[in-house]
Amino acid sequence: MTWTMTGGLAEPRAPVLVLGIGNALLQDDGVGLRLLERVKETAGPAPDCEFIDGGTQGIALLGYLTGREKLVMLDAIGLGGEPGTVHVLRGGDIEGFRARRAATPHEGNALELLAMAKLLGEEPGEVVIVGVEPAAVRTGIGLSDAVEAALPRAAAAVKDILEGMRRRSDVFGDSGKDC
Amino acid sequence: MAKRIVVDPITRIEGHLRVEAVLDGGNRIQNAMSSGTMWRGIEVILEGRDPRDAWAFCERICGVCTTTHALASVRCVENSLGIQVPVNADIIRNIMFLTQMVQDHVIHFYHLHALDWVDVVSALKANPAATAALAQKAAPNWPLGTEGYFRDMAGTLKKFVDSGQLGIFQNAYWGHPAYKLPPEANLMAVCHYLEALKWQKEIIKIHTVFGGKNPHPNYIVGGMASAISMQGDNAVNIERLNLVRDQIMGAIHVVEDMYLPDLLAVAGFYPEWTTIGGGLGSYMVYGDLPRNGIGDPSKFLFPRGVILDKKLDEVLPVDPADPSQIQEEIAYSWYDYPNGKTSLHPWDGVTIPKYTGPKPPYKELDESKAYSWLKSPRWKGHPVEVGPLARMLVGFAGGRPEFKEVVTEALGRLKLGPEALFSTLGRTAARGLESRLAARWLLDEYNRLIDNLKAGDSTTADTRFWNPATWNAESKGLGFTEAPRGALCHWIHIKDKKIANYQIVVPSTWNASPKDGKGQHGAYEAALIGTPMADPKRPVEILRTIHSFDPCLACASHVLSPDGETLAEVIVR
Secondary structure (H helix, E strand, O other), X not given: OOOOOOOOOOOOOOOEEEEEOOXXXXXXXXXXHHHHHHHHHHHOOOOOEEEEEOOOOOHHHHHHHOOOXXXXXXXXXXXXXXXXXXXXXXXXXXXXXXXXXXXXXXXHHXXXXXXXXXXXXXXXXXXXXXXXXXXXXOXXXXXXXXXXXXXXXXXXXXXXXXXXXXXXXXXXXXXXXXO | OOEEEXXXXXXXXXXXXXXXXXXXXXXEEEEEEEEEOOOOOHHHHHOOOOHHHHHHHHOOOOOOOHHHHHHHHHHHHHHHHOOOOOHHHHHHHHHHHHHHHHHHHHHHHHHHHHHHOOOHHHHOOOOHHHHHHHHHXXXXXXXXXXXXXXXXXXXXXXXXXXXXXXXXXXXXXXXXXXXXXXXXXXXXXXXXXXXXXXXXHHHOHHHHHHHOOOOOOXXXXXXXXXXXXXXXXXXXXXXXXXXXXXXXXXXXXXXHHHHHHHHHHHHHOOHHHHOOOOOOOOEEEOOEOOOOOOOOHHHOOEOOEEEOOOOOOOOEOOOOOOOOOEEEEOOOEOEOOHHHOOEEOHXXXXXXXXOOOOOOOOOOOOOXXXXXXXXXXXXXXXXXXXXXXXXXXXXXXXXXXXXXXHHHHHHHHOOOOHHHHOOHHHHHHHHHHHHHHHHHHHHHHHHHHHHHHHOOOOOOEOOOOOOHHHOOOEEEEEEEEEEOOEEEEEEEEEEOOEEEEEEEEOHHHHHHOOOOOOOOOOHHHHHHOOOEOOOOOOOHHHHHHHHHOXXXXXXXXXXXXXXXXXXXXXXXX
């Protein structure tokens, strides 16, 4: 047999994955993808960070989590707050959502993805979800004004998180100053 | 007294489908309603855009079928502009298609459907030594099957379940008497669930090689964007092609040595499900996997055709370009057609929402009025089922040897006749048999690509019609494919270099459609009617039949339920 479970396209992986999730055809539902673009642009060269547009894929994204030390997910999160509110969820908060229902338009995806990674023993050591409270989740391209206006704040939050990760560990090494 | 069961939503993956079943006094389903509860309207987004960009939007319609929508989209534009793509482009598209199909079918079986048959909680009671003995008998060529392996895996599973994270195994009814597998068979299946989860991460890398990236691989009107240079560093080179070959060998191994043995083992415990859930008995396939260009359906690996009323001695011709054959009706849908029309061919199709249903959240729908955001596509007025069972039956009935071989062998193993195919289990089995064909065809297509490259042909795109100045003022086209869930077609009308109209009829719309003007049910509804329910409060029977279609209402009604993950809601009155 020429094939093994771990074989094939085994590329060196950046220790940090920034994963945008959402549907770009459903207005604010796609805020995670817009946020990803913005973070990517303002981050400059970041060899130790990988940025992936996950769209609305679920299980199929599992491969991108393998071998990561840290994961930052960007998504629309509906917690019943004011549209444009930026949410940052970490460990305990995320665990809470697993037991609850109905928090984000993609909960089935994002949380299922994390649970499956855990089942395989491949959950990244640190997981943070950054989300923006949506105003309009219906067919259409482009964000609502409130969510568009929240992008700079959300991007700043992601930047802080990435910097915090760098301070607290050596995963970024010397090359990741700009991440 | 009629009781009504509501299951909403029924999909484990994204999407929103609502099924209502009305029982008779003996707990048998006497009427069923399938409703898409969210409006889609992708067509509206595409109007006025550059046709060459349409695929990139279509790729975002569905989180599962990204490549199939992109394929149908570039094909409809090419058909409209009169472009014939180079041979290599067809082969690479076939490889992308087959990769998607095998990955999707394996995920469906293990991660979306198996839990309707396999009891995860019961697996924890299994004896590892007895499980190893069972695995040796059922799946002798699958390497992971020792007592120690099953003991370790059971430990991992127990830890996971004990941590209260059964969430991903939700939407099932553990301990329900309808689960018939012994604990050892349950444990074997759950272990293979995990192996499949690991494997699916690998196979999809084929899309990254040819599509440049994944998810959302690149397509291009006129061919494929994959630059191939056997010895180059910055293109698809021999090293990458070898990796593709390794992945294909892995897919064959997983399908033949794990998936099919599991499928047959599980099927053996549920013989009654070869007589339940058949439904319409009429099937339609557009066909795909061109061997002589998309214009020559006679050379498709998946043959085209229609079977009516279970008549396997006759395969009728189908043409998605013929307005008299394919019509979308709206008698029970929340749409409006102009001038009092009740059905339209997709080239003339319009998407005007007209919601007349109850204000959500609601307890029940009124089946005497419009009750779905899905239209009702019909072939010459007949409701038809699309998907793996349709494809296997059309190939089988048409006498294709490779179809006859896999179908006959599986039926022989289960000691069943062809009539067993018209059932819930037949649908589930067809998906596995199709995966076997698909994995083998992957290798065939790969070898064809290598032969072409060795012969010096590395052309992957025809860009002569890229410039809109070369286009006619007005043109129409269609792009069909066979998505994992069935026949998919995009219809386009290009005018003044822009999209004037774009209509998509997805497989789940054929299968999950509401009634038509003649009162004929769609495939889901027909399949549910007549099903006996053991315990109406825990309607595992409904899940089995609906999941056997592999519903993806992300395709049909577009998306993500606004309330996210929801357990099956069951209301009995």
